[in-house]
Amino acid sequence: MITRVTHQSTQRAAVTNLQATQSRLAQLQERASSGKMITKASDDPAKAADAMALRKEQQASAQYSRNIQDGVSWLTSIDTAINTSVSYLNRARDLVVRGANSGATNAEAREALAVELEGLRESLAAQANTTYLGRSVFAGTADGPAYTQDTVTGDYTYNGSPGIVERRTGAGTTVRVDADGAAVFGTSNDPDAPDASVYALLTDIAAKLRAGEDIQSDITKIDSRKDKMLSEVTGVGARTNQLESAKEILGHKTMSLKGDLSAVEDIDLPATLIELQMQEVAYQAALGATARVLQPSLLDYLK
Structure with missing residues (x-):
């Protein structure tokens, strides 16, 4: 049987083939100009789904990176504040040792020592109320300063909350980025209490100096408070190292994701x-x- 080929059918076939060739040429030109294999989901649904999943992971990694940087900044602020506070306590200890030598200090000298100790107390209060981006780094999740001073009694009150501030560094990993102000600076206004605040301790020593009382035993109290500060700063250092390690791992993952996405999308x-x-x-x-x-x-x- 002979199939009849009309001039019109030949024209239609030629135009169809020409359009198909032109469409393929336009697709290749678009890929060459954009550098991407996939410009819309219909180009390759399977690869488009893979690309969307990879981009989602990239966005999560970018957020984790921001969290880590924010956490490092919190911990750096805390580390600086505690180390500065330790240096103040070292100075206070030197003053107490000098004041404990009652035979070498007269009333005027003891008054001068008491005034300097009170100045150190105020400096310590400023460190305890250190903030980062407007938030206290020693008050937990509470708003406002970690410590406030009563204008009548002069006592310092801890206003922190038991909640902790954390930053997520991975799908199932969080790191604490604040510090327990109560553990660092103490809370009790009783200078003889185990959790005596550094403010109560220095206030009491200043009063004893003015009264000419023995302050030899207060050296041990200062050392005890300083040891607690150093213990906290050690924990801060460990958490900083944890964040730095997470940052390095995340950097490798980010590069890997970029390579995977390029393999899926790029021409x-x-x-x-x-x-x-x-x-x-x-x-x-x-x-x-x-x-x-x-x-x-x-x-x-x-x-």
């Missing part, structure tokens, strides 16, 4: 350019062939 540029050139040649050949098929007929002249 092979040399191969794409070669295919584009071949498609351009094919398109030109298709144009030539179509021009031969679409010869004007007698009806075209009659029109």
Whole structure:
């Protein structure tokens, strides 16, 4: 059986092939100009889904990186505040040792020592109320300063909350970034209590100096408070190292995700350019062939 091929069917086939070739050429040109294999989900649904999942992981990693940097800044502020406070306590200890030598100090000298101790107390209060981005680093999740002073009695009150401030560094990992102000600076206004605040301790020593009382035993109290500060700063250092380690691991993961996304989305540029050139040649050949098929007929002249 002989199939009849009409001039009209040949024209339709030629135009269809030309359009298909032109569509492929446009797709290759778009890939070459954008550098991406996938410009819309319909190009490759499976790869598009993979790319979306990888981008989601990239966004999560970027957020974790911001969390880590914020946490490092919190802990750096705490480390500076505690180390500064330790230096103040070292100075206070030197003053107490000097004041304990009652045979070498007169009333005027003891008054001067008491005044300096009170100045150190105020300096310690400033360190205890250290803030980062407007939030106290020693008050937990509470708003406002960690310590406030009663204008009448002069006593300092701890206003921190038991809640802790954490930063998420991974899908199931968090790191504490604040410090327990009560453990660092104490809370009790009783200078003889185990949790005596550094403010109560220095206030009591200053009063004893003015009264000419023995302050030899207060050296041990200062050492005890300083040991608690050093214990806290050790924990801060450990948590800082944890964040730095998480930051390094996250950096490697970020680079890996970038490579994975590039493998899914990016084109092979040399191969794409070669295919584009071949498609351009094919398109030109298709144009030539179509021009031969679409010869004007007698009806075209009659029109």
